[in-house]
Amino acid sequence: MQKKVIALLSILTLAYITQYLSRLTSAKKLSKITSMSDSNKSRAIFLIESAFKKYGDGDKRKLAYILATADHESKFTPSRECFAKDDKSARECVKNRSYGKEINGNVYYGRGLVQLTWYSNYKRVGDIIGENLVENPDLALDLKISSKIIVIGMMFGVFTGISLKTYINESFVDFENSRRVVNGQDRAKIIANMAEQYLAGLL
Numbered sequence: 001m002q003k004k005v006i007a008l009l010s011i012l013t014l015a016y017i018t019q020y021l022s023r024l025t026s027a028k029k030l031s032k033i034t035s036m037s038d039s040n041k042s043r044a045i046f047l048i049e050s051a052f053k054k055y056g057d058g059d060k061r062k063l064a065y066i067l068a069t070a071d072h073e074s075k076f077t078p079s080r081e082c083f084a085k086d087d088k089s090a091r092e093c094v095k096n097r098s099y100g101k102e103i104n105g106n107v108y109y110g111r112g113l114v115q116l117t118w119y120s121n122y123k124r125v126g127d128i129i130g131e132n133l134v135e136n137p138d139l140a141l142d143l144k145i146s147s148k149i150i151v152i153g154m155m156f157g158v159f160t161g162i163s164l165k166t167y168i169n170e171s172f173v174d175f176e177n178s179r180r181v182v183n184g185q186d187r188a189k190i191i192a193n194m195a196e197q198y199l200a201g202l203l
Helices: 002-030 038-055 060-074 087-094 119-129 137-141 143-156 177-181 188-202
Strands: none
Touching: 038 060, 038 143, 060 143, 060 188, 119 143, 137 143, 177 188
16 A cells, blocks of 8 residues: 555656646746746746646636736836835835825835735735735735736736636637736737737747
């Protein structure tokens, strides 16, 4: 019995390593699509793919659009709103915005690969991923956590109330209007073209 258990564990370990290497190879391949340090971009793509595996639905078209959005919005580098260098600068930038008011010592301005804003959204996403984003909103600047946020935000419609399935589903795919999931139609065609490139790399 012990030998059977050891053999089973060996098979499972090998399967995990094989899957890990496969996803890592995919991330490196996708990192060639636009200019950026290959190692940094590969890690970001790998983490987004990992988050999508947990919170997504397996549709590579949606994953491609999420990757294109992260590339366009932040070049796969989590940032503060206004690309502020620190919390003080970001607070100053958003002080006249509706979500720019301090709550319990924090201001819930945009942070991440795609800007997560508002106290309620920090609370909602934090509860889903098991991180206290309300107490420590700067956790959204961590690449691993930010990768989860962008996937959840776009899959569940956290950013604008519209989810990716509205424009990418069994009936059709509309990369251009998928931009409404994050930010109206700003740069919609550019991101749509990027999504096509990422999709080609995923297939």
